[in-house]
Amino acid sequence: MLLLAMDTATPAVTVALYGEGRVLASWEQIDARRHGELLMPAVDRVLTSAGRKISEVTGLVVGNGPGPYTGLRVGLVTAATLGAALSVPVYGLCTLDGIAYAAGQAGLSGPFVVATDARRKEVYWARYTDPRTRATGPAVDRAGELPAEVTALPAAGAGALLYADAFADPRRDAPRHASAGALAALAAERLAAGEEPGPPRPLYLRRPDAQVPAGYKVVTP
Structure with missing residues (x-):
């Protein structure tokens, strides 16, 4: 099992590769405005660091949020696209669950x-x-x-x-943002126990800021 995990539901752009019972490589950067720009280069960087090819990945793990619409959809769409291209399953986990798991590792x-x-x-x-x-x-x-x-x-x-x-x-000593490594490790535990994680569905929890304008003037016949 070789899992590629990612999360863009928080200001962290975080990617990790998990296999052989451990995180093989990981990368993250805190930048709430550049999720789309940073994510795929991060995937490439992590694979290169681990000495693995994208074709070796057997599953993807992505944080479902909750998170803001713009950032959250970057990770979800990227994971879904890679999963379709590789013909491998895509598992969605609550981003807060990943932070909780990482908090446990921190004590x-x-x-x-x-x-x-x-x-x-x-x-x-x-x-x-x-x-x-x-x-x-x-x-x-x-x-x-x-x-x-x-x-x-x-x-x-x-x-x-x-x-x-x-x-x-x-707790200032606990994780502040999402960790792809923690998400991957949690997903691997659940898969090993026969508990397949859910699908990659976004947890927005509230309506988007953008709204269809009301009372606008019709200019076409």
Whole structure:
């Protein structure tokens, strides 16, 4: 099994190649405005670093979000296109699950919450009983309006640090953004256990900013 994983649901453009029970190569860059520009060169860089060819990949893993529309669709479309070209399965995982898994590798055992920046003074969040088990979410809310039983937990992710006053225990030593390596490792665990991850379907959680204008003047007969 050789998994190529990617995520563009957070400001991180992150790609990893997973095989032989470990991450063979990974790359990431924090740049919320250049997902489309950075992703495919990152795929090439990771494959080259691992000494593997794209034709050797047996499956793709992509973060489903939640995340902003523009960034999130870059990873999903790229993964779907590569999967179709290679005739290999494409697995979708919640991006917050990947951050939770990485938080576990960093020493956070649970229960805890993962929160990423959703802009508009909101966070995307989910609550976990342990790094592999999501109990609640994903959802999007204002940080200051989250339930007390959520904000009282240790919190990982950029959203927890951005709105640190809303959380009782924001963890600065925990991962802030998505990790393709963690996504791939989590997918590999689930596949080995016979639990095939879901399809690559985006978790937008709210309507897009762009709206069809109302009351516009018709200029054609």
